[in-house]
Amino acid sequence: QVRLQQWGAGLLKSSETLTLTCAVYGGSFTNPNYYWSWIRRTPGRGLEWIGEVTHRGSGKYNPSLASRVTISADTSKNQFSLRFDSMTVADTSVYYCARGRLTTIALVNYYYFYFDVWGKGTTVTVSS
Amino acid sequence: SSELTQAPAVSVALGQRVMISCQGDTLRVSYATWYRDRPGQAPLIVLFGKNQRPSGIPDRFSGSYSGNTASLTITGAQAEDEGDYYCSSRDSGAGHLVFGGGTKLSVL
Numbered sequence: 001q002v003r004l005q006q007w008g009a010g011l012l013k014s015s016e017t018l019t020l021t022c023a024v025y026g027g028s029f030t031n032p033n034y035y036w037s038w039i040r041r042t043p044g045r046g047l048e049w050i051g052e053v054t055h056r057g058s059g060k061y062n063p064s065l066a067s068r069v070t071i072s073a074d075t076s077k078n079q080f081s082l083r084f085d086s087m088t089v090a091d092t093s094v095y096y097c098a099r100g101r102l103t104t105i106a107l108v109n110y111y112y113f114y115f116d117v118w119g120k121g122t123t124v125t126v127s128s
Numbered sequence: 129s130s131e132l133t134q135a136p137a138v139s140v141a142l143g144q145r146v147m148i149s150c151q152g153d154t155l156r157v158s159y160a161t162w163y164r165d166r167p168g169q170a171p172l173i174v175l176f177g178k179n180q181r182p183s184g185i186p187d188r189f190s191g192s193y194s195g196n197t198a199s200l201t202i203t204g205a206q207a208e209d210e211g212d213y214y215c216s217s218r219d220s221g222a223g224h225l226v227f228g229g230g231t232k233l234s235v236l
């Protein structure tokens with residue numbers, strides 16, 4: 001059974017950099033159908049996708065956050081990491097790592113994407 | 129546009145039927161995924177694909193589609209169904225993932 005274990009600093013000051021790491025246990029890290037992702041839950045704003053990385057290191061980011069975010073993968077350790085620069089009070093959130101899966105239904109030219117495994121979450125508080 | 133729009137809140141009497149909707153252009157080419165979110169817990173998938181429930185999700189949860197709108201229906205709502213429900217979809221062009229704004233479900 002796949003498990004994601006995440007860790008990183010939970011208390012930052014404004015302008016500092018957040019670094020979180022997520023380790024994948026019990027499953028394949030290199031399956032090409034998996035997208036290793038970071039999501040956050042912010043009070044008053046709900047769930048927000050931060051971005052993703054494949055095992056090959058190909059990343060996609062939320063356009064509103066892309067200038068401050070880097071997500072990287074380390075296949076030798078079955079880990080992926082989030083680097084979030086210039087943190088502000090508005091970035092105070094619970095941050096989750098998750099495994100994303102993309103399924104394409106060629107017959108009807110439809111697809112769907114879902115996060116089926118989640119880490120426990122890291123509460124990150126940014127003070128001014 | 130890759131935005132997904134949800135009503136902020138909805139309430140339902142215990143045992144009754146409730147529908148939560150999600151509207152967005154990406155839903156014309158992709159199925160939505162629905163998550164239930166509660167404080168202190170990671171979000172939980174309740175529905176994905178055209179109408180698939182993960183193991184452990186009761187069959188009172190179902191999904192439907194019309195045009196650019198996806199709907200999650202709970203038939204016979206229970207107290208444990210309370211929470212914030214989010215739809216999500218992936219943009220077919222840039223491949224960005226989008227969440228709706230969430231709908232807070234109250235079971236009265």
